[in-house]
Amino acid sequence: MDCIFCKIANKEIPSEILYEDDDMIAFKDANPQAPVHFLVVPKKHIDNIESLSEEDYPLLGKIFKRINILTEELGISEDGFRVVNNCNQNGGQTVMHLHFHVLGGRFMQWPPG
Secondary structure: OOOOHEEEOOOOOOOOEEEEEEEEEEEEEOOOOEEEEEEEEEOOOOHHHHOOHHHHHHHHHHHHHHHHHHHHHOOOOOEEEEEEEOOOHHHHOHHHHHOEEEEEOOOOOEEEE
């Protein structure tokens, strides 16, 4: 499989890992768009949120619990942060592996830009 996030999870591509367990990996974004910008990725290859199976839903709860822990550890939970998931081409998804961007450390205007 030629998936960059699978390669990061398998340690074939180096990354700055913030957290890892049997189910997920969290690492700093290589091209950060905010002072704090990291991704949380399930280790199981799931193309996107539309591809979730019934057995995958508990994993989402674990991912969001970890996001809360990491944002607190990184000092952005009190001021706020943004969690982004892009789905398919029109949703802006460029890597076909379910992932969540977490951005914080500055005011996040809407619309972005």
